[in-house]
Amino acid sequence: MSIDREQVLHVARLARLRLSDEEVTTMVGELSSILGHIERISELDLEGVPPTTHVVEVGNALRPDEPKPSLSRETILEQAPATQDGGFLVPSPQAS
Amino acid sequence: MTSSIIDLTAAQAIEIVGADFSAEELFEAYRERAGADELNAFTWVADAAPAPSDGPLKGVPLGVKDLFCTEGVPSQAGSRILEGYRPPYTATVVEQLAAAGAPLLGKTNQDEFAMGSSNENSGYGPVLNPWDRSRVPGGSSGGSAAAVAAGLAPWALGTDTGGSIRQPAALCGIVGMKPTYGAVSRYGMIAFASSLDQAGPLTRDVTDCALLFRHMTGDDPRDSTSLAFPGEAAMPSAERLDGIRLGVPEELTGEGIEAGVLANFNETLKKAEELGAIIEPCRLPHAPHGLSAYYVIAPAEASANLARFDGVRYGMRREGAGDLVSMYTDTRHDGFGAEVKRRILIGTYALSSGYYDAYYGRAQQVRTKIADDFREAFAKFDFVVTPTSPGVAFELGAKTDDPLAMYLNDYCTVPMPLAGIPAISIPSGLSEGLPVGFQLAGPAFSEYRMMDAAYALEQAIGFDGSRARA
Numbered sequence: 001m002s003i004d005r006e007q008v009l010h011v012a013r014l015a016r017l018r019l020s021d022e023e024v025t026t027m028v029g030e031l032s033s034i035l036g037h038i039e040r041i042s043e044l045d046l047e048g049v050p051p052t053t054h055v056v057e058v059g060n061a062l063r064p065d066e067p068k069p070s071l072s073r074e075t076i077l078e079q080a081p082a083t084q085d086g087g088f089l090v091p092s093p094q095a096s
Numbered sequence: 097m098t099s100s101i102i103d104l105t106a107a108q109a110i111e112i113v114g115a116d117f118s119a120e121e122l123f124e125a126y127r128e129r130a131g132a133d134e135l136n137a138f139t140w141v142a143d144a145a146p147a148p149s150d151g152p153l154k155g156v157p158l159g160v161k162d163l164f165c166t167e168g169v170p171s172q173a174g175s176r177i178l179e180g181y182r183p184p185y186t187a188t189v190v191e192q193l194a195a196a197g198a199p200l201l202g203k204t205n206q207d208e209f210a211m212g213s214s215n216e217n218s219g220y221g222p223v224l225n226p227w228d229r230s231r232v233p234g235g236s237s238g239g240s241a242a243a244v245a246a247g248l249a250p251w252a253l254g255t256d257t258g259g260s261i262r263q264p265a266a267l268c269g270i271v272g273m274k275p276t277y278g279a280v281s282r283y284g285m286i287a288f289a290s291s292l293d294q295a296g297p298l299t300r301d302v303t304d305c306a307l308l309f310r311h312m313t314g315d316d317p318r319d320s321t322s323l324a325f326p327g328e329a330a331m332p333s334a335e336r337l338d339g340i341r342l343g344v345p346e347e348l349t350g351e352g353i354e355a356g357v358l359a360n361f362n363e364t365l366k367k368a369e370e371l372g373a374i375i376e377p378c379r380l381p382h383a384p385h386g387l388s389a390y391y392v393i394a395p396a397e398a399s400a401n402l403a404r405f406d407g408v409r410y411g412m413r414r415e416g417a418g419d420l421v422s423m424y425t426d427t428r429h430d431g432f433g434a435e436v437k438r439r440i441l442i443g444t445y446a447l448s449s450g451y452y453d454a455y456y457g458r459a460q461q462v463r464t465k466i467a468d469d470f471r472e473a474f475a476k477f478d479f480v481v482t483p484t485s486p487g488v489a490f491e492l493g494a495k496t497d498d499p500l501a502m503y504l505n506d507y508c509t510v511p512m513p514l515a516g517i518p519a520i521s522i523p524s525g526l527s528e529g530l531p532v533g534f535q536l537a538g539p540a541f542s543e544y545r546m547m548d549a550a551y552a553l554e555q556a557i558g559f560d561g562s563r564a565r566a
Contacts, residue, residue, distance in 0.1 A: 051460030055516025061320035
């Protein structure tokens with residue numbers, strides 16, 4: 001399995017990750033070799049095998065739906081790179 | 097005085113603290129050593145000893161892998177994207193251990209977001225192996241392993257997703273255990289792959305491992321995958337292994353294992369036999385596909401978990417071209433290292449439209465087959481045993497240009513987390529002057545039985561790790 005520049009750029013766009021030209025070139029080679037290894041699972045006969053959803057037997061974990069205090073707005077905003085009027089400040093989606 | 101304190105295991109220190117020295121003196125002895133760390137094992141060290149605790153662990157300080165959130169203390173998960181992040185809350189397991197009397201000594205270096213097998217992927221520089229400073233300590237819990245081996249911390253917390261506790265423990269000549277999935281709360285652990293991640297102890301010996309582990313378990317209302325640990329906690333004490341059946345899977349004990357490691361593994365099997373164990377070959381037919389399944393599932397989960405690092409709520413932000421999307425993409429470009437980017441791309445690819453069934457769906461089926469293989473093996477055997485790592489600690493930089501070669505380090509350790517079962521690595525001797533690890537894996541929640549068997553073996557092996565503390 002090999003992956004080309006177009007595919008790397010497509011996936012990077014989905015992942016909201018900018019890559020430099022040099023990074024794209026490196027990733028094309030590296031991802032192709034990793035995917036080549038991963039593809040060995042296509043040789044297995046897995047007809048009818050259920051996929052794992054959870055590794056230990058647990059039922060639904062439920063708790064009473066009771067309000068409890070949570071961290072304050074101020075505490076949460078303290079770690080943000082930019083805030084305004086008690087909220088997270090982000091650039092406009094439309095700005096250029 | 098200091099050197100004699102450092103030579104004590106945690107259990108030995110607990111016995112005599114308050115008589116021969118105070119808890120403050122013990123903390124200070126380690127704080128001084130951690131502060132003078134030349135291995136880059138710590139990313140942060142406490143300023144002063146905390147208020148005395150009357151918990152059963154008597155104030156024996158704890159090294160904590162950077163990715164555990166600790167309130168007011170930098171918790172950066174080895175990533176530049178979280179530089180300076182000081183969480184407003186503390187991980188459940190760190191709280192539990194502090195309450196039990198193991199206060200925070202410092203935060204330990206790690207591969208970025210726990211992705212790596214050499215600690216060379218840390219955004220804060222590589223950790224050096226105390227046995228040979230030109231070599232890696234393993235990863236991703238490399239800082240925790242190096243700190244415990246070098247006597248910079250009496251014991252430490254790590255996390256294991258595909259071998260990240262056991263492999264560095266093996267490469268540094270200490271004990272490391274990955275518990276059953278769900279045994280320890282994941283609340284407050286900065287997530288890598290949520291269906292695989294488990295916190296566990298890195299300690300100087302098996303006794304310390306049991307001592308720390310018994311205070312880590314428990315059902316946490318803040319982690320719905322955590323479970324009440326069934327059965328009693330028992331300190332390991334076995335002297336013999338009479339009647340214990342050890343299965344040796346041919347798939348994980350042949351090709352790809354270094355000759356010196358394999359020779360040591362076979363010597364350890366002989367010692368187990370002398371202790372009364374019954375040793376027979378077993379089969380784990382799907383284990384060789386574990387690595388492939390792992391490198392789909394773990395990156396897929398990581399690509400989702402790491403979507404939260406977008407420059408909005410915490411950590412680094414780059415302004416980009418002034419719009420929202422370029423703020424996201426530039427922040428992530430500058431904040432993440434090469435391995436994290438690689439895994440985000442693999443994961444996103446494997447989950448993308450048209451590829452999901454061929455990659456993620458099949459990988460989860462392989463996972464079922466691997467769990468079935470172990471179930472069959474445990475019908476006949478008490479434990480499955482393998483070398484922990486296919487090789488001893490390698491030179492810094494030796495594998496950084498070949499991600500696939502780096503991934504092969506996890507060959508013997510990935511099948512267990514895929515099946516959710518516990519496994520422990522104990523030091524079993526040296527090859528080329530460097531530590532080798534011996535791994536035991538058991539059924540879910542067999543930790544105390546497994547540590548009991550590991551203890552008997554440990555006594556027979558008589559590994560001396562003092563050279564790494566010199």
